[in-house]
Amino acid sequence: MRRCCVNERVLRVALLGCGVVGSEVARELLEQPDELAARCGARLELVGVAVRRPGRQRPPGLDPALLTTDAEGLVERADLVVEVIGGIEPARSLLLRAMAHGASVVTANKALLAEDGPRLYEAADAAGVDLYFEAAVAGAIPIVRPLRDSLVGDRVDRVLGVVNGTTNYVLDQMDTTGAGLDEAVQEAQALGYAEADPTADVEGFDAAAKAAIIASLAFHTRVSAADVHREGITGVTAGDVAAAREAGAVVKLLAICERTAGEDGDPEGPGAGVSVRVHPAMVPRTHPLAGVRGAFNAVFVEARGAGPLMFYGQGAGGAPTASAVLGDLVAVARHRVTGGRGSSESAHADLPVRPMGEALTRYHVRLEVQDRPGALAQVAQVFADHGASVETVRQTPLGDGAEGTAALVVATHEARDAALAATVEALEAAPAVLGITSVLRVEGA
Ligand SMILES: NC(=O)c1ccc[n+]([C@@H]2O[C@H](COP(=O)([O-])OP(=O)(O)OC[C@H]3O[C@@H](n4cnc5c(N)ncnc54)[C@H](O)[C@@H]3O)[C@@H](O)[C@H]2O)c1
Numbered sequence: 001m002r003r004c005c006v007n008e009r010v011l012r013v014a015l016l017g018c019g020v021v022g023s024e025v026a027r028e029l030l031e032q033p034d035e036l037a038a039r040c041g042a043r044l045e046l047v048g049v050a051v052r053r054p055g056r057q058r059p060p061g062l063d064p065a066l067l068t069t070d071a072e073g074l075v076e077r078a079d080l081v082v083e084v085i086g087g088i089e090p091a092r093s094l095l096l097r098a099m100a101h102g103a104s105v106v107t108a109n110k111a112l113l114a115e116d117g118p119r120l121y122e123a124a125d126a127a128g129v130d131l132y133f134e135a136a137v138a139g140a141i142p143i144v145r146p147l148r149d150s151l152v153g154d155r156v157d158r159v160l161g162v163v164n165g166t167t168n169y170v171l172d173q174m175d176t177t178g179a180g181l182d183e184a185v186q187e188a189q190a191l192g193y194a195e196a197d198p199t200a201d202v203e204g205f206d207a208a209a210k211a212a213i214i215a216s217l218a219f220h221t222r223v224s225a226a227d228v229h230r231e232g233i234t235g236v237t238a239g240d241v242a243a244a245r246e247a248g249a250v251v252k253l254l255a256i257c258e259r260t261a262g263e264d265g266d267p268e269g270p271g272a273g274v275s276v277r278v279h280p281a282m283v284p285r286t287h288p289l290a291g292v293r294g295a296f297n298a299v300f301v302e303a304r305g306a307g308p309l310m311f312y313g314q315g316a317g318g319a320p321t322a323s324a325v326l327g328d329l330v331a332v333a334r335h336r337v338t339g340g341r342g343s344s345e346s347a348h349a350d351l352p353v354r355p356m357g358e359a360l361t362r363y364h365v366r367l368e369v370q371d372r373p374g375a376l377a378q379v380a381q382v383f384a385d386h387g388a389s390v391e392t393v394r395q396t397p398l399g400d401g402a403e404g405t406a407a408l409v410v411a412t413h414e415a416r417d418a419a420l421a422a423t424v425e426a427l428e429a430a431p432a433v434l435g436i437t438s439v440l441r442v443e444g445a
């Protein structure tokens with residue numbers, strides 16, 4: 001039984017937004033007040049829920065008198081503010097106002113953090129309050145706090161993430177059922193993973209925001225969404241998925257955050273930087289990320305001391321996301337009770353974000369070529385002309401109805417992405433090449 005204290009401290013909680021995530025946060029606050037009080041060392045009193053439409057149905061047990069459309073007034077009378085409205089405005093102004101009035105804040109808002117994170121951190125520092133955002137990256141999966149706290153004594157070299165559940169579901173369906181992209185997106189919509197307008201997911205905006213947040217934390221460097229090279233999954237074809245399958249791999253939309261070496265190949269020397277990008281990539285089926293199925297998320301971290309680490313779980317959904325929000329809420333409440341703050345922004349490394357063309361990547365290219373003497377030599381020459389070194393080549397005749405043509409599958413060694421992209425462009429113009437049926441970068445091999 002919980003120990004009761006007559007003078008138990010009360011912390012006033014304001015909830016901004018009562019949609020998919022907000023209604024789950026409200027439900028937990030109302031359903032387990034004693035348990036949360038025991039964990040925080042203070043009672044969390046929900047003093048208001050800012051909503052846009054007060055008439056809508058709300059979680060059972062939520063006193064309608066707590067609903068308000070005056071979010072600005074609400075944040076001024078709270079000790080702790082949870083923002084689950086989403087988008088840039090009014091979320092940003094409300095968080096800044098909350099912190100200016102001395103409240104610690106918890107947000108799930110990846111878009112805002114990736115666009116204007118430093119401004120929020122500065123406001124938190126100025127006010128001496130906490131800014132926590134575990135739910136902003138990969139929902140329920142603890143990854144923000146591991147990067148911010150647990151791994152802060154190590155050196156993170158690389159993070160590979162499957163951080164968008166919708167696109168992972170779509171690509172997984174294409175792999176397991178042979179479905180085309182449009183069909184798989186429609187299934188994702190029918191299941192409620194993809195929005196009616198799936199642009200943020202399929203074009204990689206959601207993953208790019210998460211990549212920016214991960215890279216900032218991992219490399220102690222400010223990285224915004226605008227710094228992230230972004231390619232979504234709209235160009236992924238059934239042919240790409242089949243080519244990956246043939247090669248013993250799967251196609252994943254990856255968020256890739258890695259250190260890039262400077263002059264003389266020294267990862268810490270002059271010219272060192274970071275590469276932050278989101279694009280589809282072929283991942284060998286033996287890699288832990290290849291086993292991330294359906295709408296699940298996972299983040300694979302490579303750190304110098306820790307070695308490889310894998311974080312796996314649900315990246316979206318009301319209850320899983322609320323789990324991360326409540327974890328943050330308890331943490332910031334504890335700081336209020338015991339004094340002090342959690343970690344703030346760590347951006348001292350200030351590494352430059354390198355352009356995509358400089359990233360070291362590997363390509364897997366499937367071509368249809370004329371099956372005649374010299375065709376292979378011509379293709380090999382195009383790679384050589386661009387300084388792209390071929391690792392393996394496999395040729396198979398295309399068979400019935402396609403006599404005189406062959407499929408050529410070329411895997412390269414690592415090279416600058418710009419050189420590999422230029423190689424593919426030149427291949428298109430080579431006389432022996434009838435068509436390029438798949439181009440994928442390879443990661444995790
Ligand atoms: N849903 C998820 O699975 C998930 C996962 C991780 C992170 N997030 C993040 O959590 C946040 C909320 O997502 P959601 O899925 O709950 O969205 P949602 O659209 O279901 O809920 C947002 C709510 O905010 C309300 N709202 C909009 N403007 C408002 C205003 N000015 N004042 C008060 N309320 C207002 C809307 O009416 C809506 O009910 C977003 O930042 C999102 O990126 C969501």
Ligand SMILES: N[C@@H](CCO)C(=O)O
Binds near residue numbers: 167201206317
């Ligand atoms: N739309 C996102 C969930 C919230 O980030 C996804 O599909 O993973």
Ligand code: NA
Binds near residue numbers: 134135138139140142
């Ligand atoms: Na998370």
